[in-house]
Amino acid sequence: MIRTGHQLENALTLKSRLISLYEYLMNEQDGVTASKVKQLGEKLEKREFTIAFCGHFSAGKSTMINTVIGEKLLPSSPIPTSANLVRVKSGEEYAKVFFKKDQPRLYLAPYDYELVKNFCKDGDQIEEIEISHNNSSLPENAVIMDTPGIDSADDAHRIATESAIHLADLVFYVMDYNHVQAELNFLFTRELTQSGKDIYLVINQIDKHQEEELSFRDFKQSVKESFASWG
Numbered sequence: 001m002i003r004t005g006h007q008l009e010n011a012l013t014l015k016s017r018l019i020s021l022y023e024y025l026m027n028e029q030d031g032v033t034a035s036k037v038k039q040l041g042e043k044l045e046k047r048e049f050t051i052a053f054c055g056h057f058s059a060g061k062s063t064m065i066n067t068v069i070g071e072k073l074l075p076s077s078p079i080p081t082s083a084n085l086v087r088v089k090s091g092e093e094y095a096k097v098f099f100k101k102d103q104p105r106l107y108l109a110p111y112d113y114e115l116v117k118n119f120c121k122d123g124d125q126i127e128e129i130e131i132s133h134n135n136s137s138l139p140e141n142a143v144i145m146d147t148p149g150i151d152s153a154d155d156a157h158r159i160a161t162e163s164a165i166h167l168a169d170l171v172f173y174v175m176d177y178n179h180v181q182a183e184l185n186f187l188f189t190r191e192l193t194q195s196g197k198d199i200y201l202v203i204n205q206i207d208k209h210q211e212e213e214l215s216f217r218d219f220k221q222s223v224k225e226s227f228a229s230w231g
């Protein structure tokens, strides 16, 4: 990649804006938003490009991410799990686990992959997991986020505002073929679109389509119309 003088200037301007914003928010005693701004600054520093996968439990997010990475790093299960936030990136091999109450723990390779996979499913005690993998097909500086499953309007709002979505450059919203027209999907998509996110809708588990029940053309048309009717 070639960085032009223009891009460099933009990054510097952005950095100084983030610093001013951070100072302003701290003065206003809004530590929560300030810490999000700080995370954005760190992301800018590392030149990270982040892709978030969001969606209902069992839509197939983790399976899809494993396919992209080229390895079964994340647990995928037919039983809906209250998973936590998992960040996957390429680099030296380690896993870092952030607990809700305890200090974070770092697992250096060779570590117990099954243990870390189980941590990924523990949404009660664990806040976030960072997995760095040296054999992934992810480009350097790219980060993939697997977000907790959405199961209610409250979840949709929480994931959109409280999780790490502010760090996402791109959002893939994954839906199961059989649940595309759920109200939750429209709510979440609208909330993210209104906050200015680039969001791509992914209809997964397309093998469930039965052409004799409904033609693919009609299916596609009705999905387009429904999303359009929600703006």
Ligand SMILES: Nc1nc2c(ncn2[C@@H]2O[C@H](COP(=O)(O)OP(=O)(O)O)[C@@H](O)[C@H]2O)c(=O)[nH]1
Pocket (backbone or CB within 6 Å): 055, 056, 057, 058, 059, 060, 061, 062, 063, 064, 075, 076, 077, 078, 079, 080, 081, 149, 204, 205, 206, 207, 208
């Ligand atoms: N039929 C079908 N099943 C899938 C597909 N993708 C994933 N699954 C299954 O759906 C279940 C949930 O997948 P998972 O990746 O854990 O979903 P997540 O909760 O969104 O992360 C698992 O049993 C997967 O094997 C697909 O394209 N077609």
Ligand SMILES: [Mg+2]
Pocket (backbone or CB within 6 Å): 061, 062, 063, 075, 076, 083, 146
């Ligand atoms: Mg999952």
